[in-house]
Amino acid sequence: MEFNATQYAEAIDDFLMKMERLSGDDDPDCQTAIEKIGALLRIAMVRVCFYMTPESELQGMGQDLCLYKNGTADMERFYHQRETTGSGNVVIYYIHQRAGEPDWSQHEVEKLQVLAKMLFVYNGRSHIMKMIEYLLFYDRDLNIYNLSYFRKHADKLISLNRIGEFTACYFDLNHFSTVNQQVGKERGNQIMFSFVNRLYGLFSNPEEELVCRIGGDNFITIFYKEHTDKVMRFLEGTEIGIDDSLQTKVLITASAGFYAIPENCRTSTDIVDRVSMANNVAKNLTAESSAFYNEELLQHVNDIALVQNLFPEALKHEEFLVYYQPKVFLKNYELIGAEALCRWQHNDEIIQPGRFIPVLEQSKAICALDFYMLDHVCRDIRKWLDEGRRVVKVSVNLSRCHFGNPNLLNDILETIDKHDVPHKYIEIELTETTTDVSFKDLKDIVFGLQSHGISTAVDDFGTGYSSLNLVRELPWNIIKIDKSFLKKNEEAPEQNRVMLKHIIAMSQEMGIAPIVEGVETIEHVKILKENNCFLAQGYCFDKPLPKNVFENRLEQLMA
Numbered sequence: 038m039e040f041n042a043t044q045y046a047e048a049i050d051d052f053l054m055k056m057e058r059l060s061g062d063d064d065p066d067c068q069t070a071i072e073k074i075g076a077l078l079r080i081a082m083v084r085v086c087f088y089m090t091p092e093s094e095l096q097g098m099g100q101d102l103c104l105y106k107n108g109t110a111d112m113e114r115f116y117h118q119r120e121t122t123g124s125g126n127v128v129i130y131y132i133h134q135r136a137g138e139p140d141w142s143q144h145e146v147e148k149l150q151v152l153a154k155m156l157f158v159y160n161g162r163s164h165i166m167k168m169i170e171y172l173l174f175y176d177r178d179l180n181i182y183n184l185s186y187f188r189k190h191a192d193k194l195i196s197l198n199r200i201g202e203f204t205a206c207y208f209d210l211n212h213f214s215t216v217n218q219q220v221g222k223e224r225g226n227q228i229m230f231s232f233v234n235r236l237y238g239l240f241s242n243p244e245e246e247l248v249c250r251i252g253g254d255n256f257i258t259i260f261y262k263e264h265t266d267k268v269m270r271f272l273e274g275t276e277i278g279i280d281d282s283l284q285t286k287v288l289i290t291a292s293a294g295f296y297a298i299p300e301n302c303r304t305s306t307d308i309v310d311r312v313s314m315a316n317n318v319a320k321n322l323t324a325e326s327s328a329f330y331n332e333e334l335l336q337h338v339n340d341i342a343l344v345q346n347l348f349p350e351a352l353k354h355e356e357f358l359v360y361y362q363p364k365v366f367l368k369n370y371e372l373i374g375a376e377a378l379c380r381w382q383h384n385d386e387i388i389q390p391g392r393f394i395p396v397l398e399q400s401k402a403i404c405a406l407d408f409y410m411l412d413h414v415c416r417d418i419r420k421w422l423d424e425g426r427r428v429v430k431v432s433v434n435l436s437r438c439h440f441g442n443p444n445l446l447n448d449i450l451e452t453i454d455k456h457d458v459p460h461k462y463i464e465i466e467l468t469e470t471t472t473d474v475s476f477k478d479l480k481d482i483v484f485g486l487q488s489h490g491i492s493t494a495v496d497d498f499g500t501g502y503s504s505l506n507l508v509r510e511l512p513w514n515i516i517k518i519d520k521s522f523l524k525k526n527e528e529a530p531e532q533n534r535v536m537l538k539h540i541i542a543m544s545q546e547m548g549i550a551p552i553v554e555g556v557e558t559i560e561h562v563k564i565l566k567e568n569n570c571f572l573a574q575g576y577c578f579d580k581p582l583p584k585n586v587f588e589n590r591l592e593q594l595m596a
């Protein structure tokens with residue numbers, strides 16, 4: 038067929054013009070443009086193959102032009118080879134000639150090369166658009182959406198006035214680094230991916246309900262409000278198969294912050310801020326594994342910021358008070374000791390430790406407070422001794438946050454000795470620990486205190502994890518049995534009592550004195566006596582008392 042230069046120029050113009058406003062290579066406009074040129078150049082088909090890594094594509098790419106007559110064996114072989122080896126950073130244009138036509142002339146081949154270059158620009162551009170979208174909106178490790186996509190999606194739902202149909206949730210997998218250590222990062226990623234997929238399984242519309250990765254083991258998800266309970270239960274703990282046979286399973290749990298999004302929500306930033314705030318509360322500041330964003334939570338978070346900001350000055354101005362809660366010997370109801378408990382006197386208000394201790398435990402601030410308490414207790418004991426009062430042993434709580442301080446023992450001894458307080462008057466209460474590292478620190482400190490004649494008590498016994506190892510391996514003086522053992526468990530009324538009985542018997546057999554805390558009623562006292570436990574602390578006798586009231590109790594002791 039005679040080559041018509043004018044027609045060709047027109048077709049090219051048309052093609053270029055359309056290319057300007059094309060967005061995808063499956064665009065029908067583009068197809069017609071190609072077909073037009075195709076008719077002029079006797080093309081049966083154009084096939085484009087990308088052999089590209091995403092990075093090389095962004096850096097710029099090479100191209101090959103392969104011209105074929107239809108159906109030659111050579112061509113098939115070439116295809117096969119390139120597609121199976123598929124290597125090299127290159128785009129290949131396979132341009133097939135119509136069947137039964139004579140070979141392209143040199144002139145036509147030049148035009149075809151121009152066409153290939155245009156296709157290259159066009160394809161490259163739309164490919165790069167896709168790449169950019171991928172880089173912007175996908176997590177590369179798991180190949181799922183990321184936070185930017187979450188924002189885009191949420192903003193779209195806001196603009197459609199549909200955001201009120203959804204709940205958002207920020208979740209953070211617990212101990213996932215341990216899973217990674219056990220199975221390697223790649224398997225770890227697969228497990229994470231399975232977890233995300235299972236979560237998708239709870240949704241009814243994966244176009245609108247999404248799970249997006251923020252980074253590491255942090256995710257954000259949005260789903261219809263009616264799925265909230267299911268998602269919450271799922272995140273509390275779900276078993277995922279570790280290996281291909283799915284025989285070995287790992288329990289994945291997460292801390293989660295939820296936000297039932299109101300209709301009037303304005304921006305995706307509000308959503309992200311609120312779910313992450315709720316997650317932070319769930320993760321660090323409550324015993325629960327999840328929290329919902331609401332006014333109360335906001336108040337709680339403001340309180341936290343307030344505590345953190347006010348603490349240094351409050352410590353300097355000695356706003357923290359030592360309250361003393363008596364410990365009682367049940368055979369004669371005599372005061373035999375006390376626990377020092379902290380109260381914060383701020384602007385004429387007495388703030389309970391539940392409102393500030395967990396916040397201070399988030400940072401090392403709690404260590405400063407514990408030493409402040411020990412220092413004030415020693416100051417008080419020194420004063421009482423100097424006044425000639427009878428003094429009882431006072432126990433001071435030491436947070437776990439001290440572990441890792443190599444001078445802990447020395448710091449304790451220095452504080453006590455500074456006030457010249459005999460070591461027999463001080464007891465240190467420590468809670469159980471979960472990790473091996475802190476177990477070693479705990480061991481060192483308990484042995485160290487023992488060797489200096491300072492008594493040690495394991496606090497809240499029975500609520501932690503490694504209770505039995507803990508008592509077997511460390512020379513404790515006292516086991517403080519947690520108050521929960523006195524509570525009636527509705528489902529198994531006898532369970533707590535039976536456990537209490539055995540814990541008391543066990544500690545006595547091991548030569549460690551048991552004391553029960555939270556003794557509130559005569560009935561509780563009776564239970565302790567029946568089980569031969571004669572040390573008690575609780576509201577049945579006294580609440581934690583301000584120093585002057587406690588001094589009166591010491592006074593009575595002398596009489």
Ligand code: C2E
Pocket residue numbers: 362377378379389390391394403406407410434435436496497520554555556557574575576577581
């Ligand atoms: P804890 O060490 O287990 O202290 C015992 C808590 O139980 C005290 O609460 C006490 O007031 C309360 N309690 C005593 N008798 C009864 C009772 O009969 N019934 C009930 N329901 N509760 C009773 P408090 O003083 O509010 O202290 C709470 C926690 O705050 C303490 O628990 C301790 O973990 C922490 N804490 C208090 N002061 C300090 C401190 O100086 N340093 C550190 N690290 N933690 C402290």
Ligand code: CA
Pocket residue numbers: 376434466496
């Ligand atoms: Ca305690």
Ligand code: CA
Pocket residue numbers: 496497517519554
């Ligand atoms: Ca306790």
